[in-house]
Amino acid sequence: MKKEPLVSIICLSYNHERFVSEAINSVLQQTYQNIELIVVDDASTDGSIHVIRNKISTHKHIRFLFLEQNLGNCRAFNKALNMASGEYIIDLAADDVLLPERVREGIMEFEKRSDEYGVNFTNAELINEDDTFLKHHYPVDTRGKALKSVPEGDLFEELLGKYFISPPTMMYRRKVLDHLGGYDENLTYEDFDFWIRSSRRFRYCYTDKVLVKKREVRNSRSQQQYRIGSKDLHSTFVVMKKALGLVETESEKKTWKKRTLYEMRKALEAFQINVGLKYFRMLITS
Numbered sequence: 001m002k003k004e005p006l007v008s009i010i011c012l013s014y015n016h017e018r019f020v021s022e023a024i025n026s027v028l029q030q031t032y033q034n035i036e037l038i039v040v041d042d043a044s045t046d047g048s049i050h051v052i053r054n055k056i057s058t059h060k061h062i063r064f065l066f067l068e069q070n071l072g073n074c075r076a077f078n079k080a081l082n083m084a085s086g087e088y089i090i091d092l093a094a095d096d097v098l099l100p101e102r103v104r105e106g107i108m109e110f111e112k113r114s115d116e117y118g119v120n121f122t123n124a125e126l127i128n129e130d131d132t133f134l135k136h137h138y139p140v141d142t143r144g145k146a147l148k149s150v151p152e153g154d155l156f157e158e159l160l161g162k163y164f165i166s167p168p169t170m171m172y173r174r175k176v177l178d179h180l181g182g183y184d185e186n187l188t189y190e191d192f193d194f195w196i197r198s199s200r201r202f203r204y205c206y207t208d209k210v211l212v213k214k215r216e217v218r219n220s221r222s223q224q225q226y227r228i229g230s231k232d233l234h235s236t237f238v239v240m241k242k243a244l245g246l247v248e249t250e251s252e253k254k255t256w257k258k259r260t261l262y263e264m265r266k267a268l269e270a271f272q273i274n275v276g277l278k279y280f281r282m283l284i285t286s
Contacts, residue, residue, distance in 0.1 A: 006034050006035075008037075009038070010038050010090070012073060012094060016095050019215065021051050026092075039056070067079070074182075074185045088173060091190075117203045119173075124211070127213050153204065157249075176198050196242060197246070227270060236263055244256060
């Protein structure tokens with residue numbers, strides 16, 4: 001009998017006292033068995049550590065990485081990645097939830113695809129802090145299938161043009177992260193940079209099922225990305241500069257320019273004049 005490949009799930013917690021136990025439980029309740037769970041606490045200041053230690057006291061196989069200094073998502077994730085042994089990786093924020101079939105469905109999807117496919121993503125339920133259902137990431141019909149076609153394959157230009165993948169639904173082949181050298185630790189957030197760099201080299205496959213619950217949390221990073229003073233705005237500029245070096249066709253260049261103008265406007269609206277000027281200079285010299 002063929003041995004099931006190992007899947008490493010990295011659960012990153014920072015001040016997620018209210019939610020981390022549910023996130024861990026969602027991994028323990030997977031129907032797929034060959035899972036390595038690594039929980040990382042990025043120097044939380046609430047009671048997260050107590051909740052995590054209490055959970056792992058009864059589940060000795062869970063690995064726990066406690067960081068005494070807050071490193072941020074990218075650096076904290078990379079530290080756990082260096083500990084991980086899996087052929088596949090899931091980056092699970094401690095306020096999100098995997099539904100029981102998430103890992104098994106991902107493995108099944110990858111097994112149907114060639115090695116060119118490095119990332120699997122799915123539909124998701126959006127929930128609030130009280131676990132109340134808000135909506136689906138992709139609206140669904142009565143059978144739970146997405147109402148509109150979701151693109152897959154070579155997604156570089158689509159991902160350059162707009163956000164359409166729910167980040168916590170992604171599952172990667174380990175070789176994708178090895179190719180990228182992990183997340184870029186110079187950035188304040190990881191998903192846009194991951195999409196741009198990985199999609200230039202690897203194809204993406206979509207599983208048309210709701211397999212993750214993504215929690216909408218007040219004052220989360222995603223809600224503050226374009227606010228005045230956000231450090232994410234400079235990170236986005238860095239990613240757009242990288243994207244320019246990866247563009248290969250005139251169509252991609254047109255999409256890059258449109259996205260650059262949008263991000264420049266957002267930076268100026270947030271009174272980040274220096275970032276806006278960097279976009280302007282990049283546009284006129286590209």
